[in-house]
Amino acid sequence: MPPxxxxxxxxxxxxxxxxxxxxxxxxHLPGNTWPLLVSTWGLDARVYERDEELPLGPADGNVYIVxxxxxxxERFPFGAGVASTRITRFRGVGELLGEAKLIAPEASVTTxxxxxxxxxxxxxxxxxxxxxxxxxxQLALLRSLEDRNRSDEMIYCTPTRSPVQxxxxxxxxxxxxxxxxxxxxxxxxxxxxxxxxxIADALLMGVSTVENAVRTLRETHGVITSRYRQFVVxxxxxLRDIAMPS
Numbered sequence: 001m002p003p004x005x006x007x008x009x010x011x012x013x014x015x016x017x018x019x020x021x022x023x024x025x026x027x028h029l030p031g032n033t034w035p036l037l038v039s040t041w042g043l044d045a046r047v048y049e050r051d052e053e054l055p056l057g058p059a060d061g062n063v064y065i066v067x068x069x070x071x072x073x074e075r076f077p078f079g080a081g082v083a084s085t086r087i088t089r090f091r092g093v094g095e096l097l098g099e100a101k102l103i104a105p106e107a108s109v110t111t112x113x114x115x116x117x118x119x120x121x122x123x124x125x126x127x128x129x130x131x132x133x134x135x136x137x138q139l140a141l142l143r144s145l146e147d148r149n150r151s152d153e154m155i156y157c158t159p160t161r162s163p164v165q166x167x168x169x170x171x172x173x174x175x176x177x178x179x180x181x182x183x184x185x186x187x188x189x190x191x192x193x194x195x196x197x198x199i200a201d202a203l204l205m206g207v208s209t210v211e212n213a214v215r216t217l218r219e220t221h222g223v224i225t226s227r228y229r230q231f232v233v234x235x236x237x238x239l240r241d242i243a244m245p246s
Contacts, residue, residue, distance in 0.1 A: 013045075013067045013118075021177050023147035024094025025065065028140035037122075037130065037137075045120050050193065054111040054119065056098045061105070062121040063098040066091065069117025070178035070193045072202075073097070074110040088202040089152065090114075090170075090194065092177030096141060102128055114193025114229075115178075156202060166203050167213035168243035171224065175233045189233040217242070 100107035
């Protein structure tokens with residue numbers, strides 16, 4: 001059985017009452033612009049289950065805003081036949097997916113849901129119209145993409161850092177971008193979906209190296225617990241100190 005996912009309060013998201021992860025598109029979008037988007041596109045929040053693929057192929061005409069959940073995106077810059085060049089990235093709440101379609105409608109990116117994921121589909125035509133008419137929305141998207149690039153550089157492009165720092169940094173990012181808390185244990189952040197293989201692919205590390213790093217974070221530092229497709233961060237501040245030492 002897949003891990004149970006707590007119900008996400010889509011009504012709060014659609015009414016602008018849900019805080020969005022720092023750096024995301026919805027975080028940068030001004031509060032008065034979000035109701036405009038919702039009223040323009042309607043309350044069309046769709047649910048995709050774990051391991052389902054979002055329709056972001058070359059013939060699909062939507063981009064998507066993530067309202068809840070976590071996805072894994074894969075790109076093959078030298079073609080799908082050259083699997084060794086696969087680029088793997090995780091994306092979470094508040095982010096806009098498929099942004100390349102806004103300038104190249106035939107663009108595609110393989111996007112698989114790692115857990116139950118709630119998204120709002122937006123047609124490319126309508127999104128481009130909104131961005132032309134609403135400078136605040138355009139700036140929000142540009143700022144979010146710049147924040148994403150900077151975050152990606154820190155998380156995925158630092159091979160000289162230790163495996164524990166790199167895995168810890170990715171888990172810290174996922175805790176903010178896709179983590180869940182509950183009233184019974186508000187200090188713990190649960191990350192559902194990613195496997196150690198997913199983390200290894202994203203960080204271009206061996207699975208055994210990731211396993212050792214996770215074991216160190218769990219048993220030596222005591223900042224996480226883990227099981228299949230689930231990590232629980234039990235001490236965010238300590239994890240941050242490990243991943244980003246001063």
